[in-house]
Amino acid sequence: MSTPDPYAYLSATDLTAQFRRGRLRPSEVTEHLLARIAEVDPSVNAITEVLTDLARTHAADADRRWAVGDPAPLLGVPIVLKEKHELAGHPVSQGVVELTDTPDRDHPIVERLLAAGAVPIARSAVPEFCAATVTDSRQWGVTRNPWNSECTPGGSSGGSGAALAAGFAPLATGSDIGGSTRIPSCYCGVVGYKAPYGVVPGLHPSTMDWYRSDSAMARTVEDVRLMHNVIAGQHPRDQLSIPSRPVGRPPRSGRLDGGTVVLSRRLGDYPVDSDTVANLEETASVLAAAGATIVERELPWRADEIMELAFAHYGHILAPGMAEQIVRSNAEVSPYITQFIEHALAVASRVGLLDTFRRETIMRDQLSAVLADADALIAPVSARSSLPAEAPTTSVDGLGRHYWQDQMAVPININNRCPALAVPTGFARNGVPTGLQIVGGPYDQEAVFRVGYAVEAHRPWAQVTPPLPTDSRTITAA
Numbered sequence: 320m321s322t323p324d325p326y327a328y329l330s331a332t333d334l335t336a337q338f339r340r341g342r343l344r345p346s347e348v349t350e351h352l353l354a355r356i357a358e359v360d361p362s363v364n365a366i367t368e369v370l371t372d373l374a375r376t377h378a379a380d381a382d383r384r385w386a387v388g389d390p391a392p393l394l395g396v397p398i399v400l401k402e403k404h405e406l407a408g409h410p411v412s413q414g415v416v417e418l419t420d421t422p423d424r425d426h427p428i429v430e431r432l433l434a435a436g437a438v439p440i441a442r443s444a445v446p447e448f449c450a451a452t453v454t455d456s457r458q459w460g461v462t463r464n465p466w467n468s469e470c471t472p473g474g475s476s477g478g479s480g481a482a483l484a485a486g487f488a489p490l491a492t493g494s495d496i497g498g499s500t501r502i503p504s505c506y507c508g509v510v511g512y513k514a515p516y517g518v519v520p521g522l523h524p525s526t527m528d529w530y531r532s533d534s535a536m537a538r539t540v541e542d543v544r545l546m547h548n549v550i551a552g553q554h555p556r557d558q559l560s561i562p563s564r565p566v567g568r569p570p571r572s573g574r575l576d577g578g579t580v581v582l583s584r585r586l587g588d589y590p591v592d593s594d595t596v597a598n599l600e601e602t603a604s605v606l607a608a609a610g611a612t613i614v615e616r617e618l619p620w621r622a623d624e625i626m627e628l629a630f631a632h633y634g635h636i637l638a639p640g641m642a643e644q645i646v647r648s649n650a651e652v653s654p655y656i657t658q659f660i661e662h663a664l665a666v667a668s669r670v671g672l673l674d675t676f677r678r679e680t681i682m683r684d685q686l687s688a689v690l691a692d693a694d695a696l697i698a699p700v701s702a703r704s705s706l707p708a709e710a711p712t713t714s715v716d717g718l719g720r721h722y723w724q725d726q727m728a729v730p731i732n733i734n735n736r737c738p739a740l741a742v743p744t745g746f747a748r749n750g751v752p753t754g755l756q757i758v759g760g761p762y763d764q765e766a767v768f769r770v771g772y773a774v775e776a777h778r779p780w781a782q783v784t785p786p787l788p789t790d791s792r793t794i795t796a797a
Contacts, residue, residue, distance in 0.1 A: 326351040327486025328784055331396045331542045334489065338385050338395050345381035345395025349374050349438055352397050356441055356487050359787050364462045365481035367402050368409065368442040377438040392549060394436030397488040401479050402442045403449055404429050404492050414447040414456030417650035427520040427557060428492060428533050428550040435549045440488050443478030447656045448641055452502055452726055454478055455710035457653055463708050464506060465785040467750045470705040473503035479536050480507035484785055490546050493534035497629065498728025500534035501741035501756055505700035508743045508752030508780060510543045511536045515762045516735040517561040520554035528636050530732040538781045540742065540771040544568065569769040573776025576610035580770060581689055581696040586727050587620030592704040598745035598753045599699055605777045616689050626724045627666055628733065631675045634667025658714035662721055679733050686734050694766045696758045699727050704747035728756065736761035740771045743780045
């Protein structure tokens, strides 16, 4: 492992403490991270746009506001914005250049982050239409995992995950419609949170999709909690958003005395890699040592049935609009997008929307039964401990299985009122991080953060950094 860059891996919590004491200034941290992006990103390709002028303006403003004791929760903290999250005056394409549009308003979560004092430092790469578990597009090329350049950081928030792992900022935005926050968090060794549906506001029409959530990503559980509390809650531009109490901070001890955690190795019948299972079991042992009762249970789920249900949903909700946009703009897209649309429409043609409602209800009842006497469930995020960096040329195999079937995040999108927090568990033999998802009952956000804090307290990961170039500059007091 490389020696950590002294600025690059400071948490948002650490930075605000340093700013408060006058030991660091937002402007000096911002300059250092801009230089780091220039130095390191050519080997990672996580960034689509470096927001140099905007970052400097916001950082200088944060310097002034700290000098007068402004209490904004993210004041001066650099953040990477997922390219799909609208930033006024900056183009959005979601990896399809023919669809480029320039918004005149910020996305609701971007609006809230900037109001909280965050410094937008860069925008992160996504796959085309944000519809892949890798981050590879015709517009921006391949984004690589900082831990192993032959592997993907995941998708669709892979640019955000890679940027966090590479030390470009302590915070990043993500979104999750089938694991797009949790999968990159898993593969990049960072933390990502899929909030319950409606808790975090979005933009219409995508916010109508009950599988999705916009998300907080960071390198620590505390930073994710801090950022989530900024972006969550009812917003006037999203009538589907709901009021949300801030998630409280659990005890620093990480104790779980009296708590019960369900351990599910396979979420039914997913064929999970041995490294992922071993690291999951070690983490369960840590939670037991922290006072939790660990109960082993498997759900009566089959991966092929889950994927059929999910792709029927995508075929009814997503694919028709994607196809229409491609035709209307005469866009050139990668094979994985063409195959996604074809597969989703084919599945939807035989599984009606009403039938998806029935099957989703059954799955929700099954998870509720497993969680009835427990605080949370822990399970892998992905059955595969890594994936190649490049997008597959063939998305569906000879048995009709789509490559997304390796991902165990999708069942929790179906259980869309349940929170899910992805945290690291260790490493696979090829050096790529592994992770688990902590799943709570409907809207029980406190429970997943309580378990997440316990994992982090007893198996800390934030100071373990990937083998990337670091510069030799050191922190100087302001």
